[in-house]
Amino acid sequence: MKKFEEKTISTEEIYKGRIINVQKDEVTLPNGKTASRELVKHPGAVAIIPVTKEGKIVMVEQYRKPLEQSIIEIPAGKLEPGEAPEKTAMRELEEETGYGANNFEKIYSFATSPGFADEIIHLYAATDLYQIEQPASPDEDEFVELLEVSIEEAERLVEEQQIYDAKTILAIMWAKNNLSK
Incomplete structure (x- = not known):
């Protein structure tokens, strides 16, 4: 029990x-x-920490209707029925950033709002990035702008509440503890 x-x-x-x-x-x-x-x-989701060879994190800025504002986030997306989380991570990285990665490492999975929702996010680090010549397009209702930020810049964006969501803040904490070593 x-x-x-x-x-x-x-x-x-x-x-x-x-x-x-x-x-x-x-x-x-x-x-x-x-x-x-x-x-x-909720079917669950993935989030990706794409890291450039310079050690910067690729993020997206997009409008989030529930918050009525644009925020900066790591790329993420929901699992499709029957799709393995790593496949979703690869697909979302391509759709949202135009990048692929030679290395995907699962960091961990976590509950987003266990007081009322069953959503689990599977967090991946993506390294050894490469530009895809003709990447899959983002969803037709998705409008994003790419940014590459250092960990220090990301921390400043958190303080300014331009980065405002838990998955991205968790990703920055992981990056600070693991990428600078």
């Missing part, structure tokens, strides 16, 4: 979308009482 496990009594589908599904679960709590949980179901 899992510590503090909540057993599902019933599930009601609230919304079925292209990227997420939302459901409401009634659960039995460890003390025997019942409670309601609103859950976001």
Whole structure:
């Protein structure tokens, strides 16, 4: 048994979308009482730390509607059904940056918002980058601008809240601890 496990009594589908599904679960709590949980179901995603031979991180700036602003992030994208995370990482790196990489290393996987969502992001480092002559295009509703930043510049962008998302901040922390060695 899992510590503090909540057993599902019933599930009601609230919304079925292209990227997420939302459901409401009634659960039995460890003390025997019942409670309601609103859950976001997500297929999972990858995020990539593309590192140039100069030690800079390739990032993208894009508008994020939930935040109503543009932010700078590492490339990322959702898993397609049946697609292995490493394949997704290679595809997203090409689509968002026009780069390929000879080396992909899985760093770790982490939950993004475990209080309400089941999304897991698989984080990869991509090194030995090369430019793809005719890269796959980004999704038709995706508009990005490329940047190459040093770890110090990335830390400044975090302080200025131009880098504002957890996956990118985590990637910068990893890069600072691992790339400068």
